[in-house]
Amino acid sequence: MDNLTREAAAGRIMVALDYPEAAAAEALLGALQGIPCYMKVGMQLFYAAGPAFVAGLKEQGYNVFLDLKMHDIPNTVKGGASSITKLGVDMFNVHAAGGLRMMESALEGVEAVLPAGAKRPAVIAVTQLTSTSQAVLNEEIGISGSTEAAVLRYAALAKQAGLDGVVASPQEVQVIKAACGSAFQTVTPGIRPAGADAGDQSRIMTPRQALMQGTDYMVIGRPITASADPRSALESIIEELI
Numbered sequence: 001m002d003n004l005t006r007e008a009a010a011g012r013i014m015v016a017l018d019y020p021e022a023a024a025a026e027a028l029l030g031a032l033q034g035i036p037c038y039m040k041v042g043m044q045l046f047y048a049a050g051p052a053f054v055a056g057l058k059e060q061g062y063n064v065f066l067d068l069k070m071h072d073i074p075n076t077v078k079g080g081a082s083s084i085t086k087l088g089v090d091m092f093n094v095h096a097a098g099g100l101r102m103m104e105s106a107l108e109g110v111e112a113v114l115p116a117g118a119k120r121p122a123v124i125a126v127t128q129l130t131s132t133s134q135a136v137l138n139e140e141i142g143i144s145g146s147t148e149a150a151v152l153r154y155a156a157l158a159k160q161a162g163l164d165g166v167v168a169s170p171q172e173v174q175v176i177k178a179a180c181g182s183a184f185q186t187v188t189p190g191i192r193p194a195g196a197d198a199g200d201q202s203r204i205m206t207p208r209q210a211l212m213q214g215t216d217y218m219v220i221g222r223p224i225t226a227s228a229d230p231r232s233a234l235e236s237i238i239e240e241l242i
């Protein structure tokens with residue numbers, strides 16, 4: 001793999017803005033100012049700060065991944081996808097466990113409201129959460145077989161539905177790319193710099209390892225947001241990638 005420029009490395013990082021209110025997220029944005037990362041808004045911040053916060057990120061020029069992981073009946077997901085598309089985000093997601101029709105409905109919801117000529121947001125599907133271990137998958141969720149096989153089944157279904165990619169662990173990137181093609185995007189949480197606390201994550205890799213697997217985007221939250229110096233934490237991750 002060719003060396004990444006600093007800017008390209010930053011663009012592969014999605015910073016998870018997991019905060020209870022807009023002010024805390026804005027403080028982080030201030031600390032990271034000038035570093036061209038993707039910003040990820042998940043349910044904690046979206047339920048607290050809503051569409052206005054997302055609009056503000058877009059006004060500031062950020063690429064935005066809205067990580068709301070929709071999982072509902074097809075008609076409801078279609079409506080949700082239309083509402084999300086109107087926010088102008090660059091990427092959003094659904095759970096592949098909702099099935100083929102539900103994922104197709106998400107795309108229909110996008111197309112129903114997308115202005116002519118506008119770039120549509122990437123729509124991706126969560127395969128198996130990166131907090132899910134092999135034991136949890138088999139014994140609690142009740143899916144037998146390997147995690148890799150379960151992830152691949154959902155990735156193939158997402159591809160069949162016409163989605164742009166999946167959320168998975170960096171550990172599964174190579175098999176996903178082999179099965180679904182190199183253009184099928186992989187967005188990978190479960191990133192932990194060497195020695196960092198895994199917390200509730202189960203299927204983890206370091207930033208460098210994830211890059212070597214060929215991941216398109218790595219989602220990183222607490223290793224940056226819980227650091228006493230988030231800017232230095234992010235810069236040392238970028239340094240690891242170039």
Ligand SMILES: O=c1ccn([C@@H]2O[C@H](COP(=O)(O)O)[C@@H](O)[C@H]2O)c(=O)[nH]1
Nearest residue numbers: 016042128129130189190219220221222
């Ligand atoms: O399978 C998944 C899907 C989404 N996430 C989200 O990514 C970040 C990870 O944050 P860390 O603090 O780096 O663990 C978080 O917003 C999750 O909701 C995921 O971890 N796994």
